[in-house]
Amino acid sequence: MATRALPEFYWTAETDMACVAAAVTQTREHAYAHHIQRLMITGNFALLAGVDPHQLHEWYLSVYADAYEWVELPNTLGMSQFADGGLLASKPYAASGAYINRMSNYCGSCRYDVKSRTGPRACPFNTLYWDFIARNRALIGANPRMARMVGVYDGFGPEEQGRIAEGAAKFLSRL
Numbered sequence: 001m002a003t004r005a006l007p008e009f010y011w012t013a014e015t016d017m018a019c020v021a022a023a024v025t026q027t028r029e030h031a032y033a034h035h036i037q038r039l040m041i042t043g044n045f046a047l048l049a050g051v052d053p054h055q056l057h058e059w060y061l062s063v064y065a066d067a068y069e070w071v072e073l074p075n076t077l078g079m080s081q082f083a084d085g086g087l088l089a090s091k092p093y094a095a096s097g098a099y100i101n102r103m104s105n106y107c108g109s110c111r112y113d114v115k116s117r118t119g120p121r122a123c124p125f126n127t128l129y130w131d132f133i134a135r136n137r138a139l140i141g142a143n144p145r146m147a148r149m150v151g152v153y154d155g156f157g158p159e160e161q162g163r164i165a166e167g168a169a170k171f172l173s174r175l
Helices: 018-030 035-049 053-063 069-080 096-102 123-133 147-154 157-173
Strands: none
Touching: 018 035, 035 053, 035 069, 035 096, 035 123, 053 069, 096 123, 123 147, 123 157
């Protein structure tokens, strides 16, 4: 998987995504975030955006009061970022905005539409999720827990796939 630097808003919480802003702000103010915030918001975002897993691991160690390397390292590199190639987790812990919406109350106050996959108001988690599926199809296509999602992506057709790739590239270029 390609990697990029950890986005600046991980330190500043300057993002227009309600869930990421809330998780990062709470982290900065309290040196704590619960499981959903760590794994499904900051970790999931980093995975989908292609952030360097080691930078995310170092960030977690530096910001969370309860982050001990013996726990953080396998949880971040293995479970959250799938950077161990599947030794710890049986699939990448990747999810779209729908999962975040089911597991939290952030989407109701977000400027993005959690039900939209593409377009200017589409939840970035949705666009990035499907782009992640496309970019990593060789790695995840044979995984029994991910193959179905590769098939769903293939069913979108070339126009929708193009909108996904374009939307993800545009969003990622702003990081």
